[in-house]
Amino acid sequence: SNLAYTPVPLSVHTDNPYRDPCPTLQLLHCLIQADEGGETALVDGFRAAERLREVNPAAFELLTGNEVLFSYQSEDAIVETRCPIITLDTNGVPKRIRINNRSLTPLILPYDRVMPFYEALFLFRSIIEDETLHFRYRLNSGDLVLFDNERVLHGRVGHSIGERHLQGCYADRDGLLSTLRVLERDNA
Secondary structure, eight states: OOOGGSSSOEEEEEOTTTSSOOEEOOOOOOOOOOOOOOOOEEEHHHHHHHHHHOOOOOHHHHHSSSSSEEEOOOSOOOEEEEEEEEETTSSEEEEEEEEOOTTTTOOOOOOHHHHHHHHHHHHHHHHOOOOOOOOOOHHHHHHTTETTTTTEEEEEEEBBBBHHHEEEEEEEEHHHHHHHHHHHHHHH
């Protein structure tokens, strides 16, 4: 039921945007790489958000100033949260991106904001799909990549041919930062 476990291409996205809190770190461990295809794409979502702000400030404002509902449902779980696509800190700097076409529900906005919001969302999608913002590489068997799930969008380019197994898991940024601070303190 999850496209992540299929050989088809996946547009760049963040995982679990319907969770609150959302997992902040994601680890992908390539156990078996496909014979062909299945290249990984990463995009700096903060850079993409700043590009949106540069090219269309009104679209940026729509994606930062309106909450959407992300939802996941299965037989034994219904997980939902409302939040903006782009969350800003108190200085107006992007601090969280949540974007995933497969878990975004229909908009619940005033009628006059629906079409402008979708236009802003499609513009942002075109920016994050722009290959000039993509870092593409092929994970080989044994490789592991760790990234910030609230900043870095990830996807799969092209079809995978042959057996392929990536194992993913999540961790929280505060645990990693705590470990780094302890190591810095102990090595000072």
